[in-house]
Amino acid sequence: MRAAHARIARAAALFALAGCGSLARSKEDPARVVRGPIASRTQEPILLTHLAFRPRRAATQPEGTSSIAVQEAYSSIYQTGHTSTSEVTFDGELSRTSFALRRALSDRTDIEVEIAAVYATAGFLDSFVDAYHHVLGLPNENRSDRPKDAYEMKLVKDGNVAYSLESDELGVADVPIVVTHALAVESERTPAIALRAGIELPTGSDEKGFGNGKFDYGAGILAEKSFGRWTATGAVDYTWPGTSDSLDRAGISAEDGFDVQLGIEYRWNDRMSLLLGAILLPPVTRDVLVKQLDDQILSIDVGCAWDLGERSRLTIGLEEDAIANAGPDFTLMAGWILQL
Numbered sequence: 499m500r501a502a503h504a505r506i507a508r509a510a511a512l513f514a515l516a517g518c519g520s521l522a523r524s525k526e527d528p529a530r531v532v533r534g535p536i537a538s539r540t541q542e543p544i545l546l547t548h549l550a551f552r553p554r555r556a557a558t559q560p561e562g563t564s565s566i567a568v569q570e571a572y573s574s575i576y577q578t579g580h581t582s583t584s585e586v587t588f589d590g591e592l593s594r595t596s597f598a599l600r601r602a603l604s605d606r607t608d609i610e611v612e613i614a615a616v617y618a619t620a621g622f623l624d625s626f627v628d629a630y631h632h633v634l635g636l637p638n639e640n641r642s643d644r645p646k647d648a649y650e651m652k653l654v655k656d657g658n659v660a661y662s663l664e665s666d667e668l669g670v671a672d673v674p675i676v677v678t679h680a681l682a683v684e685s686e687r688t689p690a691i692a693l694r695a696g697i698e699l700p701t702g703s704d705e706k707g708f709g710n711g712k713f714d715y716g717a718g719i720l721a722e723k724s725f726g727r728w729t730a731t732g733a734v735d736y737t738w739p740g741t742s743d744s745l746d747r748a749g750i751s752a753e754d755g756f757d758v759q760l761g762i763e764y765r766w767n768d769r770m771s772l773l774l775g776a777i778l779l780p781p782v783t784r785d786v787l788v789k790q791l792d793d794q795i796l797s798i799d800v801g802c803a804w805d806l807g808e809r810s811r812l813t814i815g816l817e818e819d820a821i822a823n824a825g826p827d828f829t830l831m832a833g834w835i836l837q838l
Contacts, residue, residue, distance in 0.1 A: 523766050527726055532557070533771040533803035535731045535761030536815045537833060540797045541573040541592055541826050543651055543663050543707065544782045546616065548739035548752060549674055549698035549714035553759045553775055555731060556690035556722035558680045559600050559608035567598045569833035573817075573826040574621065575651075578644070579788035583656050586790045590649040590665065591621025592826075606680040614671040616708050618663050620649035651707065653748075655786060660748035663707030672709040673699045678720070689723035694735075704742045710752070712740020718757075731761040745783075755780030766802075773815065775799035782824065795825040809837040 535553040539546075559565060570593070577588040596614035603609055651663035676696035684690035695717040702709020718735030739752040761775040779795040786792060801815025813833045819825025 528765045528768045530724055531765070531768075531771075531805070532722070532724065532729050532763065533765075533805070533811060533813070534729065534763035534773040534775070535759075536773050536775045536799045536801050536803075536813060536831070537567065537569065538571070538775065538777070538797065538799050538815065538817055538829075538831060540777060540779055540795055540817075540819075541571055541575070541594060541829055542577075542782065542795065542824060543575065543588055543592065543618075544653070544661055544752075544791075545779070545795075546592075546594065547672060547702065547704070547708070547710040547742065549672075549696055549716050549737050551676065551694065551696060551716060551718055551733065551735045551737070551757070551759075553731065553733065553761055553777065554678070554720065556680065556692040556720040557684070558606055558678055558692065559602040561602045561605040564599065564601045564838040565835055566838065567596075567600070567833060567835040569596050569598075569831065570594075571596075571817075571829055571831045573829040575826045576644075577790040577824060579790040581787055584786045584788060585652075585654045586786065586788050587650045587652050588790070589644055590618055590651055590663075592663075593617045593619075594671070596671075603677075606683075608678055610674075610676045610678070612674050614673075615668055616671050616702075617668050618649070618651060618665050618707075620647050620665070622647055653750075653786070653791070655748040655750060658744075658748040660745050660750050660786075661707060661742070662744075667706065669706055669708035670702055672702045672714070674714075675699070684722060684724065689721045692720040694718050694720060700740070704744065710740050710742040710745075712742065714739045727765045729761075729763040729765075731759075731763070733757075733759040735759075750783050750785040753781050753783050770802060770804035773799070773801045773803060773813070776820075779825075789823040791824060793821060793823040795823075796820040797825055799831075801831065811835050 537552045539550045598612040600610040653661040678694040680692045682691040698714035704711035716737035720733045722731045741752045758778045764772045777797045781792045799817045803813040815831045817829035
């Protein structure tokens with residue numbers, strides 16, 4: 499069964515890469531349709547319980563319209579480390595399936611609500627990720643120290659279990675609500691600029707690792723500018739995540755901080771764009787002195803988006819932590835958006 503799953507994973511990864519080049523490149527500049535950036539979020543288990551702003555355009559939802567977006571992200575995670583008082587063992591695979599509704603409140607303001615389900619398991623990707631890292635010359639983070647396709651998601655400090663994630667159990671995540679307001683519309687000379695603010699409702703179980711049991715808050719600024727076939731997007735956000743009771747009992751506080759997002763889009767033809775993105779995140783915490791938790795995460799996203807129709811779009815992508823300490827080793831993403 500695992501061999502079959504591994505073949506499916508290889509096929510999906512090849513599809514994500516090869517599918518981007520399946521359509522012929524247009525010789526003339528295609529229509530300026532912005533399809534990016536990749537709306538990813540880093541699937542580090544504890545960070546999934548915190549408010550995270552996804553990459554998005556600075557342009558807001560057109561007045562009087564709505565959109566729905568469905569995304570699946572599947573990650574292979576291996577983060578292990580210890581000190582004399584702390585031990586981190588995050589070894590497994592994690593699926594997050596989300597459904598987001600975005601609605602225009604005015605000609606320059608929209609609101610987005612996202613509901614997600616999380617499922618963690620031992621999985622089947624270890625052999626694939628080993629081969630993937632070997633071929634690309636990426637660090638393998640001592641994966642051979644543990645049995646293949648094993649499962650454990652636990653943080654222990656001073657004998658207290660500060661965080662654990664239930665395996666083979668489907669759980670509802672916390673619910674983020676984000677309002678975005680466009681300050682300036684893009685012109686030939688100036689970029690589009692927008693502000694956003696968000697709150698995350700504690701709907702996920704903190705005891706089972708699906709949420710933190712606290713309200714999270716954040717705010718940020720977005721920018722977007724197109725040049726011929728190219729579009730650049732960026733964002734800087736600051737978040738104040740709540741600290742769960744289990745982390746607090748172990749003397750650990752969630753880290754506030756800035757994230758930085760950058761995106762580059764190249765319109766291959768009238769229907770498809772190639773996408774590249776990067777997200778730099780602050781550490782999960784500064785209270786556990788192992789690099790798997792107190793190091794930054796630099797997620798690199800590569801993918802493509804193509805129009806299935808006038809109002810429907812499919813995006814696929816791969817994500818890797820370039821620092822290779824605190825983030826997932828490999829994430830495969832697929833998303834579909836429909837304009838209503």
